[in-house]
Amino acid sequence: MLRFSRGSRWLLMAIVSVVLIFIYAPLLVLILNAFNERQISAWPIQEFSFKWWVVAYESEAIRAALLNSVIVAFGAMLIAMVLGSLVAFALSKYEFFGKGTVNLLVVLPIALPGVVTGVAFSNTYSNFLTPAGIQLGYFGMIVAHATFCIVMVFNNVFARLKRMNPSLQEASMDLGQGLWGTFRLVTFPQFRTAFAAGALLAFALSFDEVVVTIFTAPPGVDTLPLWILKEMARPNQASVVNVVATVVILLSLIPVYVSQRLSRTENEK
Amino acid sequence: MSTVEKTSQRPVSTYLHKRPTFRLVALLALPMTWLIGVYIISLLLLLVTAVWFIDPFTSKVIPGFTLDNFVSIFSVPAYLSTAIRTLAIALAVTVVCILFAIPLGIFMAKIARPWVRNLLAVAITLPLWAGYLVKLLAMRLTFTEQGLFNWLMEPFGITGPGFGIPVTVLTLAYLWFPYMALPVFTAIRQLPHNLFDASADLGAKGWPTVFRMVLPLITPAIIAGSVFTFSLSLGDYLAAKFVGGSTQMIGSIIASNINLNPPVAAAFSMVPIAFVVMYLVIARRTGSLERM
Numbered sequence: 001m002l003r004f005s006r007g008s009r010w011l012l013m014a015i016v017s018v019v020l021i022f023i024y025a026p027l028l029v030l031i032l033n034a035f036n037e038r039q040i041s042a043w044p045i046q047e048f049s050f051k052w053w054v055v056a057y058e059s060e061a062i063r064a065a066l067l068n069s070v071i072v073a074f075g076a077m078l079i080a081m082v083l084g085s086l087v088a089f090a091l092s093k094y095e096f097f098g099k100g101t102v103n104l105l106v107v108l109p110i111a112l113p114g115v116v117t118g119v120a121f122s123n124t125y126s127n128f129l130t131p132a133g134i135q136l137g138y139f140g141m142i143v144a145h146a147t148f149c150i151v152m153v154f155n156n157v158f159a160r161l162k163r164m165n166p167s168l169q170e171a172s173m174d175l176g177q178g179l180w181g182t183f184r185l186v187t188f189p190q191f192r193t194a195f196a197a198g199a200l201l202a203f204a205l206s207f208d209e210v211v212v213t214i215f216t217a218p219p220g221v222d223t224l225p226l227w228i229l230k231e232m233a234r235p236n237q238a239s240v241v242n243v244v245a246t247v248v249i250l251l252s253l254i255p256v257y258v259s260q261r262l263s264r265t266e267n268e269k
Numbered sequence: 270m271s272t273v274e275k276t277s278q279r280p281v282s283t284y285l286h287k288r289p290t291f292r293l294v295a296l297l298a299l300p301m302t303w304l305i306g307v308y309i310i311s312l313l314l315l316l317v318t319a320v321w322f323i324d325p326f327t328s329k330v331i332p333g334f335t336l337d338n339f340v341s342i343f344s345v346p347a348y349l350s351t352a353i354r355t356l357a358i359a360l361a362v363t364v365v366c367i368l369f370a371i372p373l374g375i376f377m378a379k380i381a382r383p384w385v386r387n388l389l390a391v392a393i394t395l396p397l398w399a400g401y402l403v404k405l406l407a408m409r410l411t412f413t414e415q416g417l418f419n420w421l422m423e424p425f426g427i428t429g430p431g432f433g434i435p436v437t438v439l440t441l442a443y444l445w446f447p448y449m450a451l452p453v454f455t456a457i458r459q460l461p462h463n464l465f466d467a468s469a470d471l472g473a474k475g476w477p478t479v480f481r482m483v484l485p486l487i488t489p490a491i492i493a494g495s496v497f498t499f500s501l502s503l504g505d506y507l508a509a510k511f512v513g514g515s516t517q518m519i520g521s522i523i524a525s526n527i528n529l530n531p532p533v534a535a536a537f538s539m540v541p542i543a544f545v546v547m548y549l550v551i552a553r554r555t556g557s558l559e560r561m
Contacts, residue, residue, distance in 0.1 A: 002379045002465045004475035012380060015372040016389070022443065023396055026407035029417050033410060042415035083300040090296040094289065102297065105304045112545070113504015115520040116538045119527055120311040123318050127330055127531055147308050150300070178282030208400045211507065215527065225402050232406060232511060242410075245403045256398040 027249070034242035041239050056243040065227040072213075072223060073206040076145035080202040083146070084153025085195060092161035109148040114211030117148065122215035137218045144216040145209060149202035156198030156263070160191045197259040204255040208248070224248060319535035330531055338536035348522065352540055355518040358438055358509075359502040359544075363495045365442040366449035370494065373450055374487075375479060378457040379465075390454070397447045402507075408440040409512050432514040440512045441502045448497035456490030457483060492552050500545040 004012070029043060037047035056062055087106055091099060109117055121144045125136055136143065164187075172182040188195075210225040217226060224244065231241045285292050322335050342348050377389050396404065411417045412432065419428055430436055460483065468478040506520025519540050526534035 012376045016376045026411040030407040043417045087300045094293045113541045120315045124311040178279040
């Protein structure tokens with residue numbers, strides 16, 4: 001047993017409280033400021049109102065940014081679902097030379113600082129592809145997002161495949177199913193929840209990403225985080241940004257919550 | 270005989286089943302084409318651009334070979350001091366995270382009741398998904414001149430630090446704290462109970478046990494967590510931009526040069542990579558990366 005004196009326990013509890021306050025107070029300030037009547041956010045809030053929610057709802061720019069975010073996140077998710085699952089299958093079932101390198105390649109886009117990844121893509125697009133007459137435009141942003149989203153699908157599917165019983169697939173083949181039939185009837189039903197959970201996390205990651213987006217978004221195109229960023233750069237912080245930020249908190253928590261539920265129900269079986 | 274008939278019905282499956290190498294290549298072909306063709310090539314092209322230069326009159330990028338961009342990292346005083354400042358900030362963030370993660374981990378793993386422990390685990394993981402920019406905005410609202418912090422401190426006659434390096438460190442610690450707190454908590458939780466019993470039997474009270482038994486045993490987890498807090502802080506520049514006042518970090522230099530002088534931005538991108546690789550090499554020597 002680890003025994004502490006009463007004083008030490010109080011000290012530890014005080015530190016834990018400080019950490020919790022430190023984590024949640026700023027988020028609370030942000031959410032409450034979304035209901036601030038004034039244009040400029042400040043504390044304490046003098047008057048509450050839904051004014052800025054109406055402004056945000058009616059704003060064309062915000063709606064366009066939201067649509068862009070969803071399109072990019074959806075495109076990146078689809079690409080990541082295919083590529084991440086393929087790598088997961090290869091790494092979970094085969095032993096081969098260079099396995100560690102392949103693993104590193106998948107993790108690298110998220111391990112390197114976002115600014116490096118962003119600058120690398122931006123440099124390729126504007127200093128190599130554009131002079132060669134290739135304009136990726138909007139698709140360039142999806143390509144960049146998909147690259148760092150692969151790891152999300154990979155992690156989830158790989159973990160599940162590792163736990164799966166390989167004799168089930170062998171039995172299926174012994175019973176006369178081909179590779180496709182085995183995949184469709186035996187393998188896929190076993191990892192589809194992990195597949196969906198990984199896809200949702202990939203969506204959430206892309207939806208929230210800002211640094212790589214700064215460097216790869218074509219001129220005039222804003223995602224929701226880019227819109228927030230531009231508003232933040234203005235000298236006076238408008239309360240409408242807090243509304244959008246509150247919505248982003250909700251929108252990014254939903255996929256994570258669903259993905260947790262998906263993984264959990266499967267683990268309990 | 271029936272086996273032969275069945276296999277002949279599925280020529281593709283039979284062909285693939287006999288050739289595992291071919292199956293492996295087929296699985297990896299698409300993802301590797303993407304990761305190498307899109308990402309690794311981009312990184313290499315960045316390295317290539319780093320030895321190019323721009324025409325001083327037209328500011329167009331000209332292919333060639335010069336090491337001036339790399340030399341400028343060391344020869345321009347502002348660049349060198351920014352690199353050192355960034356390194357110091359990343360280390361400070363790591364230290365702040367460690368200092369809070371250890372007491373939190375001990376409380377969660379050894380003192381809290383199970384339901385409190387579970388609640389705390391969720392409470393610490395949740396903000397990880399609240400959004401990077403949202404948290405940055407939240408910290409900005411808290412530490413701005415008319416923010417919560419100054420309001421709370423006003424009765425004590427204290428005014429907040431204002432936007433600068435201390436708030437930047439605090440904000441980065443806020444952003445990456447879960448990456449340190451979770452592995453530290455897990456490591457303390459996984460320590461065998463009988464070690465604590467042994468320590469108590471030998472007469473050690475709470476704190477001596479923490480310092481002489483727990484800390485050495487959880488060092489690998491701390492190092493694993495520090496890889497995240499360190500490298501994520503190192504590449505960040507938006508925190509410095511929004512809560513750092515005039516603070517510049519390596520990322521700020523990269524971002525401000527990407528359109529003006531791409532070769533300098535490219536050369537500077539190698540600095541965080543070099544720092545992170547160095548940190549990983551040191552961390553690997555301690556043998557703590559295998560457990561990640």
